[in-house]
Amino acid sequence: MISRIEKMCALVKMKMTTQRRVIAEVISNAVDHPCAEEIYKRVNEIDKNISLATVYRTISIFESNHIIKKLEIGDGKSRYEANYSNTEHHHHLIDIDTGEIIEFIDEDIEKLKHDIAKKLGYVLIDHRLELYGKKINK
Amino acid sequence: MISRIEKMCALVKMKMTTQRRVIAEVISNAVDHPCAEEIYKRVNEIDKNISLATVYRTISIFESNHIIKKLEIGDGKSRYEANYSNTEHHHHLIDIDTGEIIEFIDEDIEKLKHDIAKKLGYVLIDHRLELYGKKINK
DNA sequence: ATAGATGCAAACATTTTGCGCCGAG
DNA sequence: CTCGGCGCAAAATGTTTGCATCTAT
Numbered sequence: 001m002i003s004r005i006e007k008m009c010a011l012v013k014m015k016m017t018t019q020r021r022v023i024a025e026v027i028s029n030a031v032d033h034p035c036a037e038e039i040y041k042r043v044n045e046i047d048k049n050i051s052l053a054t055v056y057r058t059i060s061i062f063e064s065n066h067i068i069k070k071l072e073i074g075d076g077k078s079r080y081e082a083n084y085s086n087t088e089h090h091h092h093l094i095d096i097d098t099g100e101i102i103e104f105i106d107e108d109i110e111k112l113k114h115d116i117a118k119k120l121g122y123v124l125i126d127h128r129l130e131l132y133g134k135k136i137n138k
Numbered sequence: 139m140i141s142r143i144e145k146m147c148a149l150v151k152m153k154m155t156t157q158r159r160v161i162a163e164v165i166s167n168a169v170d171h172p173c174a175e176e177i178y179k180r181v182n183e184i185d186k187n188i189s190l191a192t193v194y195r196t197i198s199i200f201e202s203n204h205i206i207k208k209l210e211i212g213d214g215k216s217r218y219e220a221n222y223s224n225t226e227h228h229h230h231l232i233d234i235d236t237g238e239i240i241e242f243i244d245e246d247i248e249k250l251k252h253d254i255a256k257k258l259g260y261v262l263i264d265h266r267l268e269l270y271g272k273k274i275n276k
Numbered sequence: 277a278t279a280g281a282t283g284c285a286a287a288c289a290t291t292t293t294g295c296g297c298c299g300a301g
Numbered sequence: 302c303t304c305g306g307c308g309c310a311a312a313a314t315g316t317t318t319g320c321a322t323c324t325a326t
Contacts, residue, residue, distance in 0.1 A: 051283045072210040093258055106254055116244055120231055122271030129267045133260030189308050
Protein backbone atom coordinates (compact mmCIF):
# COMPACT_ATOMS: atom_id res chain seq x y z
CA MET A 1 0.00 0.00 0.00
CA ILE A 2 1.48 3.31 -1.12
CA SER A 3 1.07 6.05 1.48
CA ARG A 4 -0.57 9.33 0.72
CA ILE A 5 2.64 11.23 1.29
CA GLU A 6 4.53 8.91 -1.04
CA LYS A 7 2.06 9.82 -3.78
CA MET A 8 2.74 13.49 -3.13
CA CYS A 9 6.48 12.81 -3.38
CA ALA A 10 5.93 11.30 -6.80
CA LEU A 11 4.14 14.45 -7.95
CA VAL A 12 7.16 16.50 -6.91
CA LYS A 13 9.41 13.92 -8.66
CA MET A 14 11.38 13.12 -5.53
CA LYS A 15 13.81 10.23 -5.76
CA MET A 16 12.18 7.56 -3.60
CA THR A 17 14.41 5.54 -1.32
CA THR A 18 13.45 2.87 1.18
CA GLN A 19 14.05 5.38 3.97
CA ARG A 20 11.83 8.04 2.48
CA ARG A 21 9.09 5.53 1.85
CA VAL A 22 9.11 4.43 5.50
CA ILE A 23 9.22 8.00 6.79
CA ALA A 24 6.37 8.93 4.44
CA GLU A 25 4.36 5.99 5.72
CA VAL A 26 4.92 6.87 9.37
CA ILE A 27 3.87 10.49 8.92
CA SER A 28 0.90 9.49 6.75
CA ASN A 29 -0.34 7.13 9.44
CA ALA A 30 0.26 9.49 12.37
CA VAL A 31 -2.93 10.67 14.01
CA ASP A 32 -0.99 12.97 16.32
CA HIS A 33 1.73 15.56 15.70
CA PRO A 34 5.04 13.80 16.23
CA CYS A 35 8.41 15.54 16.61
CA ALA A 36 11.52 14.35 14.75
CA GLU A 37 12.55 12.02 17.56
CA GLU A 38 9.10 10.41 17.68
CA ILE A 39 9.05 9.95 13.93
CA TYR A 40 12.50 8.39 14.22
CA LYS A 41 11.30 5.89 16.84
CA ARG A 42 8.28 4.83 14.78
CA VAL A 43 10.41 4.55 11.66
CA ASN A 44 12.84 2.32 13.53
CA GLU A 45 10.09 -0.11 14.48
CA ILE A 46 9.72 -0.74 10.75
CA ASP A 47 13.37 -0.46 9.73
CA LYS A 48 16.12 -0.41 12.34
CA ASN A 49 18.75 0.96 9.97
CA ILE A 50 17.28 4.39 9.30
CA SER A 51 19.22 7.16 11.01
CA LEU A 52 17.96 10.21 12.83
CA ALA A 53 19.94 12.39 10.39
CA THR A 54 17.96 10.96 7.51
CA VAL A 55 14.72 11.62 9.36
CA TYR A 56 15.72 15.26 9.78
CA ARG A 57 16.87 15.58 6.18
CA THR A 58 13.72 13.98 4.85
CA ILE A 59 11.42 16.04 7.04
CA SER A 60 13.18 19.15 5.80
CA ILE A 61 12.63 18.18 2.16
CA PHE A 62 9.01 17.23 2.76
CA GLU A 63 8.47 20.58 4.39
CA SER A 64 10.03 22.66 1.64
CA ASN A 65 7.84 20.82 -0.86
CA HIS A 66 4.80 21.59 1.31
CA ILE A 67 4.15 17.88 1.78
CA ILE A 68 4.17 18.27 5.54
CA LYS A 69 3.73 21.27 7.84
CA LYS A 70 5.76 22.26 10.84
CA LEU A 71 4.04 23.34 14.01
CA GLU A 72 5.63 24.95 17.02
CA ILE A 73 3.44 24.59 20.04
CA GLY A 74 6.03 25.95 22.42
CA ASP A 75 7.52 22.78 23.87
CA GLY A 76 10.91 23.42 22.34
CA LYS A 77 10.69 20.94 19.50
CA SER A 78 9.19 21.19 16.04
CA ARG A 79 6.23 18.93 15.42
CA TYR A 80 4.90 17.82 12.07
CA GLU A 81 1.72 16.79 10.31
CA ALA A 82 0.84 15.74 6.78
CA ASN A 83 -0.33 18.64 4.64
CA TYR A 84 -3.09 17.26 2.47
CA SER A 85 -4.05 20.23 0.34
CA ASN A 86 -7.46 18.76 -0.42
CA THR A 87 -8.21 18.63 3.29
CA GLU A 88 -9.70 21.75 4.82
CA HIS A 89 -7.26 24.10 6.49
CA HIS A 90 -7.37 23.39 10.19
CA HIS A 91 -5.93 24.84 13.37
CA HIS A 92 -4.96 23.66 16.81
CA LEU A 93 -6.24 24.07 20.31
CA ILE A 94 -3.61 23.09 22.85
CA ASP A 95 -4.76 21.89 26.27
CA ILE A 96 -2.39 23.72 28.59
CA ASP A 97 -2.87 21.13 31.33
CA THR A 98 -2.26 17.98 29.31
CA GLY A 99 -0.50 19.19 26.14
CA GLU A 100 -3.18 17.45 24.11
CA ILE A 101 -3.72 18.95 20.66
CA ILE A 102 -7.26 19.26 19.35
CA GLU A 103 -7.72 20.08 15.67
CA PHE A 104 -10.51 22.29 14.45
CA ILE A 105 -11.73 24.06 11.35
CA ASP A 106 -13.34 27.47 11.23
CA GLU A 107 -14.81 28.99 8.10
CA ASP A 108 -14.93 32.52 9.42
CA ILE A 109 -11.24 32.60 10.16
CA GLU A 110 -10.51 31.39 6.65
CA LYS A 111 -12.38 34.39 5.31
CA LEU A 112 -10.88 36.88 7.73
CA LYS A 113 -7.23 36.07 7.24
CA HIS A 114 -7.13 37.04 3.56
CA ASP A 115 -8.84 40.35 4.22
CA ILE A 116 -6.39 41.21 6.96
CA ALA A 117 -3.32 40.43 4.85
CA LYS A 118 -4.71 42.42 1.93
CA LYS A 119 -5.44 45.38 4.18
CA LEU A 120 -1.77 45.35 5.23
CA GLY A 121 -0.58 45.18 1.62
CA TYR A 122 0.33 41.51 1.58
CA VAL A 123 -0.63 38.36 -0.28
CA LEU A 124 -1.27 35.64 2.24
CA ILE A 125 0.95 32.61 1.73
CA ASP A 126 0.32 30.69 4.91
CA HIS A 127 -0.87 31.18 8.43
CA ARG A 128 -0.97 29.58 11.80
CA LEU A 129 -3.54 29.88 14.55
CA GLU A 130 -3.22 28.24 17.90
CA LEU A 131 -5.54 28.51 20.86
CA TYR A 132 -4.40 27.63 24.36
CA GLY A 133 -7.13 26.64 26.77
CA LYS A 134 -8.26 24.75 29.84
CA LYS A 135 -10.97 22.12 29.67
CA ILE A 136 -14.30 23.25 31.13
CA ASN A 137 -15.52 21.19 34.14
CA LYS A 138 -12.30 19.45 35.04
CA MET B 139 12.63 56.21 35.14
CA ILE B 140 11.00 52.94 36.14
CA SER B 141 10.16 50.76 33.16
CA ARG B 142 6.70 49.45 32.53
CA ILE B 143 7.83 45.87 33.02
CA GLU B 144 9.47 46.74 36.32
CA LYS B 145 6.12 48.03 37.53
CA MET B 146 4.53 44.73 36.57
CA CYS B 147 7.25 42.89 38.49
CA ALA B 148 6.34 44.88 41.56
CA LEU B 149 2.72 43.81 41.25
CA VAL B 150 3.82 40.18 41.22
CA LYS B 151 6.12 40.93 44.18
CA MET B 152 9.26 39.81 42.43
CA LYS B 153 12.56 40.47 44.18
CA MET B 154 14.12 43.22 42.08
CA THR B 155 17.81 43.02 41.37
CA THR B 156 19.96 45.30 39.24
CA GLN B 157 20.00 42.61 36.56
CA ARG B 158 16.24 42.23 36.45
CA ARG B 159 15.79 45.98 36.32
CA VAL B 160 18.08 46.27 33.31
CA ILE B 161 16.48 43.32 31.51
CA ALA B 162 13.03 44.77 32.23
CA GLU B 163 14.14 48.11 30.80
CA VAL B 164 15.56 46.57 27.63
CA ILE B 165 12.42 44.57 26.90
CA SER B 166 10.18 47.51 27.76
CA ASN B 167 12.04 49.70 25.29
CA ALA B 168 12.23 47.13 22.50
CA VAL B 169 10.17 48.06 19.48
CA ASP B 170 10.99 44.75 17.81
CA HIS B 171 10.85 41.13 19.00
CA PRO B 172 14.32 40.27 20.27
CA CYS B 173 15.55 36.75 21.03
CA ALA B 174 17.48 35.92 24.20
CA GLU B 175 20.85 36.62 22.59
CA GLU B 176 19.69 40.02 21.34
CA ILE B 177 18.29 40.93 24.74
CA TYR B 178 21.61 39.86 26.23
CA LYS B 179 23.56 42.14 23.87
CA ARG B 180 21.38 45.17 24.63
CA VAL B 181 21.55 44.47 28.33
CA ASN B 182 25.33 44.34 28.13
CA GLU B 183 25.50 47.78 26.58
CA ILE B 184 24.03 49.04 29.84
CA ASP B 185 25.75 46.65 32.25
CA LYS B 186 28.63 44.47 31.08
CA ASN B 187 28.41 42.10 34.04
CA ILE B 188 25.04 40.55 33.37
CA SER B 189 25.30 36.97 32.16
CA LEU B 190 23.37 35.20 29.44
CA ALA B 191 22.21 32.63 32.01
CA THR B 192 20.56 35.39 34.00
CA VAL B 193 18.89 36.71 30.88
CA TYR B 194 17.44 33.25 30.25
CA ARG B 195 16.37 32.78 33.86
CA THR B 196 14.78 36.21 34.02
CA ILE B 197 12.98 35.82 30.72
CA SER B 198 11.61 32.53 31.96
CA ILE B 199 10.26 34.11 35.15
CA PHE B 200 8.79 37.07 33.27
CA GLU B 201 7.07 34.66 30.95
CA SER B 202 5.55 32.48 33.65
CA ASN B 203 4.20 35.62 35.28
CA HIS B 204 2.71 36.69 31.94
CA ILE B 205 4.83 39.82 31.95
CA ILE B 206 6.26 39.00 28.55
CA LYS B 207 5.11 36.70 25.75
CA LYS B 208 7.11 34.21 23.76
CA LEU B 209 6.71 34.04 20.01
CA GLU B 210 8.05 31.39 17.70
CA ILE B 211 8.19 32.60 14.16
CA GLY B 212 10.03 29.57 12.91
CA ASP B 213 13.62 30.81 12.85
CA GLY B 214 14.73 28.37 15.53
CA LYS B 215 14.89 30.80 18.41
CA SER B 216 12.25 32.08 20.78
CA ARG B 217 11.49 35.76 20.51
CA TYR B 218 9.87 37.93 23.12
CA GLU B 219 7.71 40.99 23.57
CA ALA B 220 6.25 42.84 26.51
CA ASN B 221 2.75 41.71 27.40
CA TYR B 222 0.91 44.84 28.42
CA SER B 223 -2.51 43.57 29.36
CA ASN B 224 -4.06 46.97 28.89
CA THR B 225 -2.86 47.05 25.32
CA GLU B 226 -5.10 45.49 22.72
CA HIS B 227 -4.29 41.93 21.83
CA HIS B 228 -2.32 41.97 18.61
CA HIS B 229 -0.97 39.46 16.13
CA HIS B 230 1.86 39.21 13.68
CA LEU B 231 2.26 39.15 9.96
CA ILE B 232 5.66 37.84 8.96
CA ASP B 233 7.11 38.93 5.63
CA ILE B 234 8.48 35.68 4.24
CA ASP B 235 10.97 37.52 2.03
CA THR B 236 12.50 39.82 4.63
CA GLY B 237 11.53 38.29 7.97
CA GLU B 238 10.04 41.64 8.97
CA ILE B 239 7.27 41.36 11.56
CA ILE B 240 4.24 43.59 11.19
CA GLU B 241 1.86 43.83 14.15
CA PHE B 242 -1.85 44.15 13.68
CA ILE B 243 -5.09 44.09 15.64
CA ASP B 244 -8.34 42.56 14.48
CA GLU B 245 -11.58 42.88 16.38
CA ASP B 246 -13.35 40.07 14.58
CA ILE B 247 -10.71 37.53 15.49
CA GLU B 248 -10.95 38.55 19.12
CA LYS B 249 -14.64 37.70 19.03
CA LEU B 250 -14.23 34.46 17.10
CA LYS B 251 -11.56 32.83 19.20
CA HIS B 252 -13.65 32.67 22.37
CA ASP B 253 -16.59 31.13 20.55
CA ILE B 254 -14.40 28.48 18.99
CA ALA B 255 -12.81 27.47 22.30
CA LYS B 256 -16.18 27.33 24.00
CA LYS B 257 -17.60 25.18 21.23
CA LEU B 258 -14.77 22.71 21.84
CA GLY B 259 -15.39 22.67 25.59
CA TYR B 260 -12.50 24.89 26.60
CA VAL B 261 -11.92 28.18 28.35
CA LEU B 262 -9.54 30.24 26.26
CA ILE B 263 -6.40 31.21 28.14
CA ASP B 264 -4.26 32.51 25.33
CA HIS B 265 -3.86 32.30 21.62
CA ARG B 266 -1.47 33.02 18.83
CA LEU B 267 -2.14 33.98 15.24
CA GLU B 268 0.55 34.45 12.67
CA LEU B 269 0.14 35.25 9.02
CA TYR B 270 2.91 34.66 6.52
CA GLY B 271 2.78 36.77 3.39
CA LYS B 272 4.54 38.43 0.49
CA LYS B 273 4.39 42.17 -0.07
CA ILE B 274 2.11 43.20 -2.94
CA ASN B 275 3.90 45.08 -5.79
CA LYS B 276 7.46 44.25 -4.97
C1' DA C 277 27.23 5.68 -14.63
C1' DT C 278 26.25 9.24 -11.63
C1' DA C 279 23.93 12.59 -8.98
C1' DG C 280 22.10 12.49 -5.04
C1' DA C 281 20.81 9.94 -0.54
C1' DT C 282 22.52 7.64 3.59
C1' DG C 283 24.84 6.47 8.22
C1' DC C 284 27.90 7.86 11.44
C1' DA C 285 29.95 10.91 14.38
C1' DA C 286 31.23 15.35 15.15
C1' DA C 287 29.72 20.08 15.19
C1' DC C 288 26.30 23.57 16.13
C1' DA C 289 22.88 26.54 18.28
C1' DT C 290 19.94 27.39 21.86
C1' DT C 291 18.69 26.74 26.41
C1' DT C 292 19.28 24.73 31.11
C1' DT C 293 21.72 23.64 35.32
C1' DG C 294 25.13 22.74 39.43
C1' DC C 295 27.75 25.19 42.42
C1' DG C 296 29.93 28.49 45.35
C1' DC C 297 29.39 33.38 46.08
C1' DC C 298 26.75 37.63 46.66
C1' DG C 299 23.06 41.00 47.51
C1' DA C 300 18.03 42.41 48.32
C1' DG C 301 14.70 42.40 51.64
C1' DC D 302 20.75 37.28 58.58
C1' DT D 303 18.86 34.49 55.12
C1' DC D 304 16.84 32.98 51.01
C1' DG D 305 16.98 33.47 46.59
C1' DG D 306 19.57 35.39 42.59
C1' DC D 307 24.04 35.62 40.22
C1' DG D 308 28.16 34.39 37.18
C1' DC D 309 30.65 30.87 35.35
C1' DA D 310 31.38 26.84 33.02
C1' DA D 311 29.63 22.51 31.97
C1' DA D 312 25.80 19.88 30.28
C1' DA D 313 21.64 18.98 28.00
C1' DT D 314 18.65 19.32 24.01
C1' DG D 315 17.36 19.72 19.32
C1' DT D 316 19.17 20.10 14.80
C1' DT D 317 22.69 20.31 11.06
C1' DT D 318 26.74 18.83 8.49
C1' DG D 319 31.30 16.66 6.46
C1' DC D 320 32.68 12.62 4.65
C1' DA D 321 33.00 8.11 2.75
C1' DT D 322 29.79 4.82 0.97
C1' DC D 323 25.77 3.24 -1.28
C1' DT D 324 21.59 3.28 -4.41
C1' DA D 325 17.66 4.83 -7.39
C1' DT D 326 17.24 6.31 -11.69
